Amino acid sequence: MAYSDKVLDHYNNPRNVGALDKTSPRVGTGVVGAPECGDVMKLQIEVEGDRIVDAKFKTFGCGSAIASSSLATEWLKGRTLNEAATIRNTAIVEELSLPPVKIHCSVLAEDAIKAAIADYKQKQAEDEAPHPTARRA
Amino acid sequence: MNTALKLPIYLDYQATTPVDPRVLEAMLPYFRENFGNAASRSHAFGWRAEEAVENAREQVAAAIGATGKEIIFTSGSTEAINLALKGVAEMYASKGKHLVTSLAEHKAVLDTCKHLEKLGCEVTYLKPDKSARISPEQVRAAIRPDTVLVALMWANNEVGTLNPIREIGAVCREKGTLLFSDATQAVGKVSVDVERDHVDLLCLSAHKLYGPKGVGALYVRRKNPRVRLAAQIDGGGHERGMRSGTLNVPGIVGLGQACELARTELAEESARCRALRDHLQQRIEKELGFVELNGHPSERLPGNLNLSFHFVEGESLIMGISDVAVSSGSACTSASLEPSHVLRAMDVGEDLAHSSIRFGIGRFTTREEVDYAAEAVVKAVRRLREMSPLYELAQEGVDLKTIQWQGNH
Numbered sequence: 001m002a003y004s005d006k007v008l009d010h011y012n013n014p015r016n017v018g019a020l021d022k023t024s025p026r027v028g029t030g031v032v033g034a035p036e037c038g039d040v041m042k043l044q045i046e047v048e049g050d051r052i053v054d055a056k057f058k059t060f061g062c063g064s065a066i067a068s069s070s071l072a073t074e075w076l077k078g079r080t081l082n083e084a085a086t087i088r089n090t091a092i093v094e095e096l097s098l099p100p101v102k103i104h105c106s107v108l109a110e111d112a113i114k115a116a117i118a119d120y121k122q123k124q125a126e127d128e129a130p131h132p133t134a135r136r137a
Numbered sequence: 138m139n140t141a142l143k144l145p146i147y148l149d150y151q152a153t154t155p156v157d158p159r160v161l162e163a164m165l166p167y168f169r170e171n172f173g174n175a176a177s178r179s180h181a182f183g184w185r186a187e188e189a190v191e192n193a194r195e196q197v198a199a200a201i202g203a204t205g206k207e208i209i210f211t212s213g214s215t216e217a218i219n220l221a222l223k224g225v226a227e228m229y230a231s232k233g234k235h236l237v238t239s240l241a242e243h244k245a246v247l248d249t250c251k252h253l254e255k256l257g258c259e260v261t262y263l264k265p266d267k268s269a270r271i272s273p274e275q276v277r278a279a280i281r282p283d284t285v286l287v288a289l290m291w292a293n294n295e296v297g298t299l300n301p302i303r304e305i306g307a308v309c310r311e312k313g314t315l316l317f318s319d320a321t322q323a324v325g326k327v328s329v330d331v332e333r334d335h336v337d338l339l340c341l342s343a344h345k346l347y348g349p350k351g352v353g354a355l356y357v358r359r360k361n362p363r364v365r366l367a368a369q370i371d372g373g374g375h376e377r378g379m380r381s382g383t384l385n386v387p388g389i390v391g392l393g394q395a396c397e398l399a400r401t402e403l404a405e406e407s408a409r410c411r412a413l414r415d416h417l418q419q420r421i422e423k424e425l426g427f428v429e430l431n432g433h434p435s436e437r438l439p440g441n442l443n444l445s446f447h448f449v450e451g452e453s454l455i456m457g458i459s460d461v462a463v464s465s466g467s468a469c470t471s472a473s474l475e476p477s478h479v480l481r482a483m484d485v486g487e488d489l490a491h492s493s494i495r496f497g498i499g500r501f502t503t504r505e506e507v508d509y510a511a512e513a514v515v516k517a518v519r520r521l522r523e524m525s526p527l528y529e530l531a532q533e534g535v536d537l538k539t540i541q542w543q544g545n546h
């Protein structure tokens with residue numbers, strides 16, 4: 001299979017590989033996929049106010065999955081949470097020229113974005129709730 | 138550095154092999170001046186072609202301990218498998234309609250069995266052990282009075298595991314059941330002798346042993362017992378009516394020459410490939426942890442190495458070693474998007490199946506190439522593990538099996 005130049009570029013020079021402190025209340029973490037399916041994406045966002053100031057990923061998966069998550073982190077940085085929630089897998093497919101058999105990689109990236117935002121929002125809700133026995137130290 | 142190294146490096150010898158220059162040399166006259174049709178009885182062009190075909194028949198027979206009359210030329214192993222399975226099932230239908238094979242066979246065998254099932258045959262698919270082997274005891278237990286054929290491969294194309302064909306042959310002989318063996322990967326790599334090993338039908342393919350693509354052969358035993366087949370391609374009655382169609386004379390000459398070389402050079406070549414293969418394995422395992430060997434540790438093809446690299450997906454690894462040509466059991470590299478049925482039958486685990494790479498070493502592989510490949514693999518695996526959330530979890534001491542994964546797709 002031939003890869004598009006953009007997939008190759010993200011594969012060879014992935015943007016924002018790494019990890020943020022997943023215990024921080026300002027960090028949302030999304031992990032989607034399963035090893036048995038051949039793809040696992042972990043995507044993290046760091047939020048200030050309602051704006052994403054940093055994003056990191058780690059991905060187990062094919063080159064297109066790595067490229068999709070790398071691109072997602074690039075797009076997330078600087079966006080508000082509401083803007084981030086509008087990122088669609090079809091935009092990723094288009095940007096990376098993914099062939100039909102690789103569309104599931106872009107779907108996974110969209111799922112990872114949503115999961116990271118949901119995780120962040122849940123943390124915020126828990127923080128605001130008057131919980132004397134908060135789990136987080 | 139290795140300035141003499143020519144890139145990309147070919148390490149996929151189980152997929153196909155380059156034509157040996159000596160094979161090509163032998164073939165060329167049969168494209169040029171000796172272009173005759175081997176079936177032309179009325180002139181020297183035909184006689185010369187026929188002579189070359191008969192010579193090749195003897196060369197092929199000699200490589201597997203058979204006689205020339207027992208060799209039928211085909212377009213390759215896929216066709217030979219179709220002829221053997223369908224031909225036996227049809228010819229022996231009055232004896233029974235039961236066949237025995239294994240889940241680790243090549244698709245050519247499995248899909249032919251599926252076809253026979255549609256026509257009313259019953260097929261028992263034996264489950265191989267974790268190393269992809271079928272035991273003689275499994276075969277003994279599966280054979281019934283109405284079993285007409287046992288079909289088991291000599292060497293597995295993905296993990297290189299060798300079946301104990303001689304012992305399986307003895308069981309089949311004792312039970313009076315015919316044994317077909319797909320020896321596509323075995324001929325020229327390990328010793329194959331249809332008499333010693335009690336095999337009744339066997340296929341081989343030129344392009345796996347440094348011959349041209351699109352030509353192969355089916356061995357059909359002529360005595361003790363005499364095997365009969367129903368032809369599957371009808372026409373001019375070539376190959377004693379078993380396979381009609383004008384013979385591919387240059388291809389057959391190439392197959393014969395390839396078999397001749399394989400027979401005379403087998404011992405030396407397999408020792409050389411085994412040493413290179415072991416070197417590759419040792420180098421990788423010395424540098425990397427979490428590497429699993431797929432297949433049997435000792436009973437395997439000398440030139441095959443199938444490894445799973447934990448926490449790294451196979452296709453991404455192949456991308457990372459783009460100047461080394463290998464293949465993967467990962468779903469992502471196959472048209473079907475399903476991981477290898479062989480690794481699945483071995484219960485390797487879906488995650489490790491996605492992480493598998495097959496390295497194939499052969500006649501023209503050099504030590505420099507193996508060193509280059511080992512370095513490239515180690516580098517790429519390290520880089521991809523740094524990018525892998527699974528590796529991160531494992532480093533934190535999390536057992537991946539205990540995690541509830543989200544999103545099955």
Ligand SMILES: Cc1ncc(COP(=O)(O)O)c(C=O)c1O
Pocket residue numbers: 151152212213214215216243245290292293294319321322341342343353
């Ligand atoms: C074990 C095995 N059987 C059958 C085949 C099919 O051979 P051919 O390409 O000659 O049809 C192959 C090769 O692809 C093989 O490895």
